[in-house]
Every structure is written in C-alpha cells, then in structure tokens.
Amino acid sequence: MSGDYLSGRPDEGNTTVVGDTDHDGALLEVNDLSVHFTRHGNKPVHAVDEVTFSVGAGENVALVGESGSGKSVTSLAIMGLLPKRGVEVAGSVAFAGRELIGLDESQMRNLRGAEMAMIFQDPMSSLNPVVPVGKQITEVLRRHRRISKPDSVTESVDLLQRVGIPDPARRVTEYPHQLSGGMRQRVLIAIALACQPRLLIADEPTTALDVTIQAQILELLRELVSGTGTALIMITHDLGVVASLCDRVHVMYSGRIVESNLRHQLFARPRHPYTGGLMESIPRLDQARGLPLTPIPGSPTDTLAWSQGCAFAPRCPNAAGDCKTQTPRLEMSDDRALRCFHPLDTEAARIGAARG
C-alpha cells in the first residue's frame, strides 16, 4: 500500500463541506473593497482594488496570490488591523449584515476575538514571549466571555487539548519559546478559537511549518470548519493547500481578483493565464516525473498599473494590444469570475489538465 500515497480509500479523506453556491445572506460580504496607501510625498499605492467576495458559515474560501498580490492586506482590512494613518480603506465589508468599515476602534475590538479571529504565519511573533501561553488564552476568554478565572483556566486546558497539544495541563504554564513551531501555531489557533468565532482568517498559517506539521494543522482547520461551522478565509500561495482544503478560490494579482471559481472547476479548467501559469510552473507529485516546467516570465514586480491595462500583461503569454490599453473588468457568471480579455482556451486547458 505504501506506494499509493496519492490515492487511498474513497470513503475516507475528504471531510470538507461542499461549498454552497448561493451567497445570499453570507456571513461575510466584501464589496468593492479598496485599500490605498498614501505616504506623504509618494504616489498612493493601490494595494487592493475592487475586491468583492463573500464567505458563508462553514465555508472555506481561499485567497491565493504571490507577494504583493494584496491578499494579506485584504485580510487585515477585513479585521480592521491596518494602521489608521496613511491608509485609505473604501468599499464595504459586511459581517453578519453589519458594516465594518468606519466602525470605531472599540467596537472593532469587541468583534475581534469574539466574532472574528485571525491566525498569522509566524506564531512566535504573534505570541507575547514573556507571558505563559495559558495566560494568553485566558486573557481572551475573560475579556470576551467574561468568565471567572478558575473557569477560564480549565477552559484553556480544554482548548489546548482540542487543538491536539499533548499534556495540555503542563503546557498552559509554559512560555512560547519552550514550544515547537507547530505547537505555537496550535496555541495561536486555540487563542483564535477561544471565543468560538464565526469567522477565522488564516494568513499563511502553515508556510513556516514543516510538511508533517502542516498536515496536522490543515487537518485541524478542516475539522474545525466541518465540525463547528466556522467560516474560514485561507490566505496562501500554496496551490496544494488550496486544493486540499478550500471550497472556493479567489486568485489575486497585483491587488485585484483575476479569477474566482469553485475548487474543482478552477484546478480542472483554469481560465486566467496567471492561474494557468502558476499551475504549469510548479513541480507536481501527482504527475509523471520529468515533465518540463513552464515558468511565468518576469517577476511579480513587473506589473502594469490596473488603470492603464491588465497588470499581468507584461508577463502574460496571451497578452495582445488591448491588454495594455484597456482595463479588463471582472466578468461574473454563475460560480465563476474572470478578469481577462484573452482567457486560456477551455479546450486546451482541459487537455492540459488531463495531462496529469
């Protein structure tokens, strides 16, 4: 059996909820969100523009992109964690029908931790190094759930148990540096889960971890979403993580969504040349060895301003004259959205996908 690590028993494995395609009344609705950084003396930077998506309860949504794609800024904007000075946030972020943009800091603070939580890439810098991890959990519990001190301690032990930390009663007294990277990330998830948030944003939660630990954390997130109906926004650059975990995928490039689709459709038939290019450029364990990689030329910094045309045009194999003079709009149809004048040929894409 050991050879077929790519296959397995069909009755096991997938525990993710199939994404609902009906977004009416979704938990989080992001509409035309834009974030501009304005530093005095410099030209404003359009970090995020025209970002629209929604996440329902129990749904697992991925924002995929490389450095500079705006995926992290989008999540920080949703959480209201961007600095106030030099940042202009426009558009709408509705959480359970309540508009978050423009909410004052104290209201935001009550929501964060209680209703929505975030976990970050680097668990070490997100934890306070001089406070025992148990205390960092009980602080959240006592602030948002107003429960007594002894109760919060038992609760924090429970939480650590739930995220799979062995010997949690001892671990609550330890400091972050005494834990391994995977343990710290679990503690961070425990803190995020402390108040049973309805929305969890995970910003590259496994990038700093080893594959075996990554698998543990992904399994934990998967169980969490299916078990408690928490909505999850997964921010990542790893297409493998997306394929294994997320229902719906939004691909971002240079601050805008360029393609959205349900997981299966996106991987089977990528339409945007950037999405297709990403899939062609990574070595894959699920395909025969020795297939040549087709890199995307240039680097993520070689962009055209969206106001002039398509930001991906300088690197795009399909780029034609209009790509550099007109801005493509995000065309929506059913489950799909695509921002491209010259998308990949569906047939060719299907053959490309069948290659594996």
Next chain:
Amino acid sequence: MDEPLLKVRGLEVHFPIKRGIVLERQIGAVKAVDGVDLDIYKGKTLGLVGESGCGKSTLGRAILRLTKPTAGQVIYNGTDLAQLQGEDLRRQRRHMQMVFQDPMSSLNPRQSVETLVTEPLRAHGISFERHARVKELLELVGLPSSAANRYPHEFSGGQRQRIGIARAIALEPDLVIADEPVSALDVSIQAQVLNLLEELQERLNLTYLVIAHDLAVVRHVSDDVAVMYLGGIVEQAPSDDLYEQPLHPYTISLLSAIPVPNPEVEDRRERILLSGDLPSPANPPSGCRFHTRCPFRQETRCDDELPPLRELSPGHTVACHYAEEILDGKITPRSAEEMLTAGAS
C-alpha cells in the same frame, strides 16, 4: 557503476553544548549530522530532503567544509577534505560551490554584480578578460550585460538568485551544493530558477547536491534522493523508485502529508498523520530515531536497535527493520489519535 565524484563516509557534525562561564565544560552535544554516507556521481543530481532541524543544511556545509566535521571523511579526487587546513583547503574550494537560500543575504550588498562574480576568480588567481567573462556569466544565467554595474538591492528575488548562481559557476566548479535554492522565491519564479539549474547542468556538466524541504521540487530536479531524519539518512533511492514506492515509514508519511494541487487527488487521499514534533538532536531517541513518531512502530525492537541502511532493491536503501512487512501490508499504520494518546502517556 562509475567511481563517484564525491564520497562521504561516516560524516559526523556534533556541536558541543557548554556550560559555565569561567570554566567551560561540555555537558553534551547536538548531533546535527550523525554518521552519514553518501556518493555523488558526476553529472548527476542528488536530492537531500528532510524537515527543518534534520541536519540537511549542516551536512551540506560540512561537505563544503564551512562547518568542521567532528568525524568522518569527505573524499574528493582522492583527498579527504575533512582533514584539510588553511591554504590547501582554500585551494580546493574552487571545485565546489554553493547556492544559498536567500539571495539577498548571501550577496554582499556593497558589491556590484561585476565585482561579485569576478571576485572568486581573482581570489584563485585565475586570469580572465573582465568584460567578456562577466558578460558570458551573466548570459549563462539569463541576465542582461547591463546588470554588471548594478547592486543586488536593485534586482528582484529571482534575478538575485541568478546572480548568486552566476557567482557559484564562475569558478567552473565540479560540484554545486544548492541549499533550498527556490524556497525564498515567489511561486511563479521558482520554475525559472529550477529550469536554469537544469540547463546549466547540461551545458557545464555540473554535479548537484540539492538540499530542500519541498519533495516536489526535489523529485523534479534529482536523479537520486536521500531522505534525512534527525541527523541520519533513512532512505535513499533513484528518484522514480522513491516516489513510486517509498519504503521507510518516514518517507511514506512525508509523501502522504504534502498537499497536491489537484482536488480530485486530494479528495481521495489517505493521509498518514505523524504525531508530535522532531525530537531534539541533543537527545535523540534510542534505537530507531524515528520510533517516537512512527505509525508502524513495533514493540521493543524499534526502541532498542538502530536499523542499518539495507539495500532492498538495486540502488534503493532503507533504514527500517520492518520495511518488507510494511511494503507487503503486513503491518498497518496506527491512526494519529492512537499516536497522540500513546505519545502523551
């Protein structure tokens, strides 16, 4: 088979743990690399995979003598590099070069590209025609010759890695050790660098040791792959063999843990989740080093007896007492929950 370009025999790198301020005494050692044998063949690529902390980078650096091995041999052209000192060692360095993970920190920020790529030539007293050689090197790695007078911070990550590669091949080395050559780069750039490495191998007949944590990358570039766990090699095989039929429980778990960018495959996959973390190399487990996390662990033998590397099929060696039984399905893995409760007790 041909005589290998480089032979590593019983290589050990132990870092002493010291206590005391005035009178330092050694109270133990971190066994970063603990008895490794490797053969690297001319014109081939050997991949070295493992998780962080397994000692793969230390092994690479010990081969290059950037870290002094505490025991063992590194035999190149009949000389044992592990024993060389001073000027003899420095002269040997031109035959082996390194490509680093982070191209920004491995390039001196105050040197122009031209100085960066020609400095090794000057250090080894090789005469060259400056402009022609710089142009040639930059062309080889796909940079325009106008890059020569610029500085590292003016380039993107992928371009910086190209500069690092140009510097490494400037001395026309036999062996290039690439330590995580693409993991610091954006996904869309990684393929550019991987293709460049392959192309240079063909053009310059280079031999590679590619150290990486990403099994997909290693499979793509390597002819042979060695899997490292806690300072030792647990399995080594030709790339196709290893990925089609992994024999060591660690390799099996590692391969099953990697998410694949294909939802069809992902939905049907059976995962073997490893519990816990890498044990400390300062205090490695007795017996088989993997037994504390192994889902196939059998009572007592795995805990007591260190399994040697055995050749099960031509070129495919594995360090596991029960490799055959696992392959035949006679031993089945325990679930992660069982492992967790077992580990906590």
Next chain:
Amino acid sequence: MTTPPDVLVSPASSGDADSSESTSGESLWRGAFKRLRRSPMAIIGAAIMVVFVAVALLAPVLAPYEPASTQWTNLSTPVFVQGSNSEHLLGIDRWGSDMLTQLLFGARQSLIIGVVSTLIGLIAGAGLGTLAGGFGGWVDSLVMRFVDILLSIPSLLLAISIAAAMGKSSFALMVAIGAAQVPIFARLLRSSMLGQNRSDYVVAAESLGLRRRTIILGHVLPNSLGPTIVQATLNLATAIIEVAALSFLGLGNDDPAVAEWGRMIVSGQDRFLVAPWLAFYPGVCIAITALGFTLLGESMREALDPKQRR
C-alpha cells in the same frame, strides 16, 4: 534559453533619475547620500559644519585684528551694549584682545583638536575592533580585556592623567581625548563585525575560497563601518566639548596667544556678573558647533539604516 530573463527593475530613484543611472546602478553609499540630501536635519547640520570649517580655515582673513594682539581701549563692551560705532563688534576680552578675532581663531583650535583627537580614537579603536571582531578567539579576548581596562577608567580622568603626564600642550590634549574614545570605537566596530560574521554573504565568501584577510577587510569591515562613522561624527561634537572642558580645567595649551573657546570661558567666568558675554560667546560657539555635528551624525545614522531602504 527556456527561461526568459526577468525584465530589469527600473532604478528606484524618485523621478529625478537621469539616464546614466539606469546603467550604472546605485551603491548603498550613494543611496545613503541621496537620503541624506533630502533630510532637513542633515542640511542644517552640514551647513553649520561648513561654516565652522570655513571660519576655522579663513580665520586670518576674516578676523579684523591680529590674534592675541592687545587693543588698549577702555571699553570691554560689545557694540550693541555700548551703542554704535565701535571698532570691536563683539567687544574685547579681559586682556584687551578683540573678541571676534579670538572666537574666529578659537574655531581653528577646536577643529584641529576635535578632528585629530577623533581620528586618533577612530584609528586606534577601529584597528583594535577589527582585530577583535575579525579574528575572534584569543585575539578577541586579549583585545577586549585591554579595552575593558581603558573603559573602566572614567574618560575625563583618563584624559586628565594623560594630559598631566604629557605636559600642557595641544597634542597632549588630542591624545588624551582620543584615548578616551578608543574603547567606544573598538567595541562598536567589534560588535557590528561579529554580527556580520554570521551572515550568509560571509559564509558565501568563505565557500568561494577567498582569503580570510580579504573576507575581513573587503566584506565584513565595509558592511560594519556605518555605525562607526556615525559615532565618529557624534564624537567630534563630544571632542570639541571635551577640549573646552579640559582647557577649562587648565589642562590645555596655556599659551595665551593661542585662542581656545574653553579657556575663553574660563577667563570670562570671574566677570560673569558684570560682563556675561565674555563667557557667553564662546559657550554659544561650542554649543552650535556641537549641535551641527550631532545633527549630521544623527541624520547619517538614519540614512545608513538598512531599514530605510525601500
């Protein structure tokens, strides 16, 4: 080639890039200098410094009188106190010398002593620091213990003892002030070199087979110099103040013909109530000069800070 080269990133200069820059590239030093030029603090500091150096160099031309020549008048008040039409713009000092002349020549003295003493401190300190940080091991231990001994003596005390041992001369003053700065430079350079020693590019240089000497002098040292240069600029200010302080204590050159700001304060202090300007002018000169060097040093620190790069 299967891999098309990336499009070159355009140089980062903000708008004012001329065509030559697109091929020549911008080194870190040049980038730092550019940032320095944009900082108002640096410009003020540099302006003060330029004026100070110009005054010091051109003192014989600018000064209305011969230095230390006695102008026997009965007035010791500046022009604005006395009224108009005085020959002595800032009055005369207690020995009847023209105040402005003395101040101008005093700048000369301060500059020479400040620069020379800082150079003594910098060269000796940087030498020791390079030895310690570059070679490490027992060399490091030996050098640093010596530096610790130097450091354990209060700097003013050290300066006083050197000045006392060498006699009252300008050179003794320079050595005294320089010696007190040696530990500062040595420790600073050593620690920044040790920090660089572990960085990847030093490992890279070693793997390329460069000689140890080349690595230390060509790679580690240039990348560690930033903080030391900043410290030297700041120390110039301290040195000028210390010259004044030591002169004030009577340890400087006691030739009355050589004007020196510190000694001018001393000679003015006993008449502080009746003629406050005698001590006030040299005091202001010291303060402004020190401020100029400090401003420049601080803005250099900011400009050289790697975090300031885009």
